[in-house]
Amino acid sequence: PGVFAMAAAVCEAIEAGPVEWRAVDVAVVPGITAMLAVAARIGAPLGHDFCAISLSDNLKPWELIELRLLAAAGAGFVIALYNPISKARPWQLGRAFECLTAILPGTTPVIFGRAAGRPDERIEVYLLADVEAEKADMATCIIIGSPETRIIKRTEKPALVYTPRSSTGRTK
Structure with a gap:
């Protein structure tokens, strides 16, 4: 779409x-957008307010992208990142994570999703403190949770990641 x-x-x-x-x-x-497909494969990380931000600065300045990242994280939004990294822009995803780390807890879930729903699907969950930008490529959709997003570890099944529908208003 x-x-x-x-x-x-x-x-x-x-x-x-x-x-x-x-x-x-x-x-x-x-x-079905990439963020919706990835979200469906891991649980319900978009269960509360969220936004989508493209990291491509081909049609807008990087300063505007940073401003939007900081505003969204500061307001407690779950953030879906599109166009996270390319050969021409290898540094931007790392810089985005640096910006978000200044606002969000290191325990914030970060989902890397690629080819959701296809045979070569790859969905991985990290914590913001441990995430490595180099693990993404241009086809990766990244979902960064809010401070309220949770990981449910399960035995013999993949973890579930979800953001509760109710909010405490917690932003850090």
């Missing part, structure tokens, strides 16, 4: 293009 995808680019082109383009039929097909 239209989450950091081409639907917005098409709309931008129509708006900026010749008036005739406004008559073009546009079909944005509903689907």
Whole structure:
């Protein structure tokens, strides 16, 4: 769908293009976003307020990305990161984790999800204090919990990660 995808680019082109383009039929097909697929595979980390932030600075300055990360973490949002790392931007995910570590507890769950729901699926859970940016690539969707997000360890089954639906308002 239209989450950091081409639907917005098409709309931008129509708006900026010749008036005739406004008559073009546009079909944005509903689907499951990466953050929803990853969340479903690990439990319910998006069970309370959350946001999605792209770490790509191709169309916006890095300073704005940092500001948004700090604001979201400071407000207690679960944060889904898209476009976390690339060959041209190998440093940004590490810097994002540095920003978040200044606000969030080291015990905050961080989920790395890749190819959720496909045969080559990889879902891994870390703590913010232990996370390594190098384990991600451009196709990884990262979900950083809020201070209220919890990990339920289970015997003989994968852990569940969830954010309670109610909130104490805790931000650290």
